Amino acid sequence: MPGPTSQPRGVHPESDFQWLDLADFSAGIYDYSHVSGTNPNVPGPTNAADPDHTFSCIALPKGGLGPLPALSTVTSWPGPTVTGTGNYIVGLLVHNELADGSYEAVAIWDGNDGTTHGWQAWSVGLFGGSNDLIVDDSLPSTGPGLFGAPYPQMTRAAPTDPTTTVGNPVVVFPAPSTDQFGQVYMYPDPSAPTVYGALALITAGSSTAGQVLVHQSRVIVLGTGVYPYPAGTGFSTNEQIAFTDPPNSTVLGPADTVLATEQPYGYGGGGSISAGELFLVKKRGGAIVVTGDIASPNVTILPGVQGTGGFYGSAHSGLAGFVYCSYDNGAWAWNGGSTAQKISTQLDDSFFLPPEWAVIGSNNYGYYVRCIADRVYVSNNWLYDLNTQSWWRYYPTKAQGGQDLFYVQETDGQFIYGARLSFSDTDTDFLYEFDQQAPTGDWQWQCLPRRLTDNRLIELREVVVRASSNQGETDSQITVAIFNGATQVGSVTTVVGDIKAYPTMLRMPIGPISAGSVPYTSEDFTIRITATGNGGPAPNLHSVSLGWKQTRHAPTIGVGS
16 A cells, blocks of 8 residues: 555645645546546545546655556558558467567558458567467458457367377457458468468358457357347347357367357456356346356356447456456456456446547447456556555556557566557557556656645745666656646656665755746645656656745635625
């Protein structure tokens, strides 16, 4: 828990100033922009952060703010592009178990140039690996819309009887097709495991493509089917289950299994919880737990679990439980009970929706969740800290000078990878590598509006910053800026070299750029703290104390009746 702080309005023993002390930042970001608009001046706890001006930092366990991991490498798309912004990364899987020490990103692209709807899967080599085409497919531009290859999965498969071999590692992913059935690919083909290429599992309409999951050494496909119904030319839902049988094989059976007949609204997320449990969240109507062999399942219906709403996304299990998102209802965690718990009460209920959601034309990209150690990463650059149960931006969004990232994946090393959902032909950077052993060089935190007095003017007179540099850097700086509404009215910056490797206290007078104290006519003001390493790691902030004086009454604004 954060350390103690002094009273915000106490009298400093060395002066007649009153002091506002900022040391406990554990509230994280508060954002209700869906309700309150683009400037979320909403009520929040002490030191709650503004979502528009806070990024790349996190509350430290015992108080203060520290930098999150640094961006270390950016990778550009190696394949073709279409003109404009219609290039989509519709599937991504990163791993680093390769024998030569390189990393591989299985990245899948979708683009429509008005004539051809192109679709390609690539093996993108990182750390010296090569870039190699896996699958190249195309459709008429007027054919099926963007289905993508949502959320490739890794498992094992054998080209022969799986009872005699465990099989080789493979990646499985769905794909659009020129027919109504779609396709499911397995890379590499288990019969040619050293060749770049893929095995098509669906032949002559033997099954139906859909979102893929892996469970009990099987590939499970949630295929979309249209059932007879008098309205709307039929009832469409992804509850037709197909799976490879026997396990570890490449034989994908027909999509003729329905696990739960109740609430036939389809599934919006799922995953393997253990060797014996598969958890599937319905779009509405609760969730189900499947135990036993999927070929002869036992199904438990959990009607009290919050559904996902009308989209499909990538859910994930970790220390927080099984985490998923619900359309206009926030992020949720299921921990094995009859209900799920909401973990995003301090955020807008659509915080996870990517900017492309309104134009992508596919409901497969509603959210992306990845549980990594004691943090949960969510689409739109969000991070949930289990230690403080608070939300942060791990990288600035495009509006904040960074990039909008949808995917996040870990490796068994020091790196975490994020990726864009879309890019343009003039800006093909798509994969972003973050080094967990290197603090970022810049971070920023801004509070929601704070109230100091009732109908009084104040003068801000002094700022005391307590900070320490990372890795012995001597060029790091911290700037404290004061805003009255959107107008900056004062700023102080620590001197280069003053922040040491140990906690350092720096006392500075505050005023506008010219000099002098600043009278306020508002009861509220905003503090923005910016940290930079000037080419090195950004410093840690332990606390900021703001000294102020109360003066005369504020003038009356407006005329009463």
